[in-house]
Amino acid sequence: MSGAPAEATSFKDRADAALADRILKVAVERTAGTAEAKRAVAVDAFPDFQAARTRAAAIKDHVVAHLGHYLEQFEANAVAAGAKVHWARTADEACDIVIALCKAAKARSVARSKSMLGEEIGLPHALAEAGIGRVETDLAEHIIQLANERPSHIIWPAMHKTREQVSALFKAKHRTPHEEETIAAMAESARRELRTQMLGADVGISGANFLIADTGAICTVTNEGNAELSLVPPRVHIVTAGIEKIVPSMPHAVHMLRMLARSATGAALTQYTTFYTGPRRPGDRDGPEEMHIVLVDNGRTRMREEGLAEMLRCIRCGACMNHCVVFRQIGGHAYGGTYPGPMGAVLTPVLDGLKQSRDLPNACTMNGKCQEVCPVRIPLPTLLRGWREKSWREGLEPQSLRAGLGLWAWVATRPRLYRMGTSMAVRAMRRLGSKGWISKLPLAGGWTRYRDMPKPAAQTFMDQYRKENGR
Structure with a gap:
């Protein structure tokens, strides 16, 4: 089950509302259009990019085929480095583990670095129900938290908002809002609001872009340095990561990082790429006293067994949605689940059930652009057709359509x-x-x-x- 709150309206109703929102179209096109153009430049400058895609897909396929081996290797090396590893079969189990760790640390507040896995398991809602204060340290997630909304993109969670809307939000919510209508002034306003809360948090919570099996290290990728500020000062660092995030070694991680950055933002490498291996050791100048890693299944093993193993290649770059003609028209919220766009149309039926989300695979135009730009060659149109066929076999389509x-x-x-x-x-x-x-x-x-x-x-x-x- 997806951790996001249930939508009261149907996909068609949400899509109608999105299509009627002219400001939304402007906001989405600004970001997605820029991302598409920058990716094209980055790919043109990358020698043998197509061969690199093939290698990236092979790395992920190898790991998925030998998942148990690499997970055991990662656990042994992470524990040897001083971390504690926890296993969660479901979203609820993962949240229960995190809440228990926060309570054991007597945490009054947590600083959270952006994590789609956290959104998937419903961690923000679990923290709120447990009475634990939460500060989102990523700028876009901070915007979403102030607006009490859900992310609309996996890389740019607030892509559905224009600069003008963000300015109005900061003026209404920040204690010392900006005075000049500039991006720099708005960023400074967010920095003033967040910095003290980040440094004063009892627990830092992050996701992981990659888990390195042969060292037990985790890798986080950000553009703002918020992960480092929110994970190093707190006494406890908690990582929540899907079991498919494993790669065998550092060279494999570096290759995947080259594919991730170019596909996501069009950059050669993301500004902040950090590897954490265990908690603070004697002689270290900083770092948390405790490090906990929560490895989450939440349907991933079932995906491997039921013909969706290729979807486990996904490195969450967002390229498929940036190039999707449907996403570019309706944005992310219309999809109703944690993950929007083509990859969301494949994943949401796994997380929320096909009966509740059968409209998503049917919304695809099957133009194949998502597969064309995917850095790990996921055959998204084929997987979406599979959901359509299953929906038809199980009689989920309306009788009028049949x-x-x-x-x-x-x-x-x-x-x-x-x-x-x-x-x-x-x-x-x-x-x-x-x-x-x-x-x-x-x-x-x-x-x-x-x-x-x-x-x-x-x-x-x-x-x-x-x-x-x-x-």
Whole structure:
């Protein structure tokens, strides 16, 4: 079960609301469009990028195939370095472990570095229910916390907000808000608000971008240095990580880091890439007194067993959603789960159940752009088709849809009838068109409500084919 609160509305209702929000479209396009352009430049400058993708996929496939071996190796090396390793089968178990550790440390406040696994298991809500204060140290997560919203992107959680909206939020919520309407002034306002809370927290909580099996180290990647400030000063550091985050060794981690940064932000390497191996040792100048690592399954073993092992390659770069034509129109919140975009459409049925999320795989246009840009070559369209087929087999599709597709199949298997029908439809659509576009079309209101449909050519493809073939 996803840790995010349940959505009261359907995917279609959320998508309708998103499509009607003009400010949302501007905010999403600003960030996703920039990310797409920067990634293209970074990839062009990367020698043999396609070979690097193939190697990255092979590394992840090898780890997933031998997951038990590498998890045991990681646990042994992490414990040898002084960390304590905990295992959680479900989201609830993971939250219970973290809350128990916080209470054992008599924590009144925790500083949390951005972690999608934390969002997945519902950790922010668990901390609130336990009465433990939480400060989000990532700037975008800080914005989300102030607005009492959920992340809309796995790299830029507040991508759905414009700079103007963030400015208004800071002025309403910060104790000493900015006066100048500049990005630098807003960042300084957040720094004043967060720095004391980060340094005064009793416990620091993070995720992990990678877990290094042969050393027991964890790796975090940030652009702001917030992880270092929120994880080193507290007495206790708690890591929550999915079991698929394992890589065999440091060289493997470095290769994955090169793929992650370029695919996520278009940079050669993220500004802050830090490796933690155990708590503070004698002679260390800083570091936590205790380090706990909570390894979370939450459906990952089941994914490996049920034909979704390729999804366990995912390194959470966000490239698939930055290039997705659906995400670029509706943003992340419309998906309703922890993870948006194409990767979310695959993962949410695992976390929340296919019955509750069957609309997500069906929302995909199957244009294949997500697979084309994925740094670990996840066949996302194939996995989404798998969910569609399962939804059909289990009878989850509405009866009206099943009847409509049955009628279409009956007509489509009768070529003469099909060609006659398409010819009539083309003529009718051309009559409804004006200046090359159709603004309203019966039975296609879901399309024409938000965009015009191109006026079809005067002849169908088959008519044109016969004409050319006759020549």
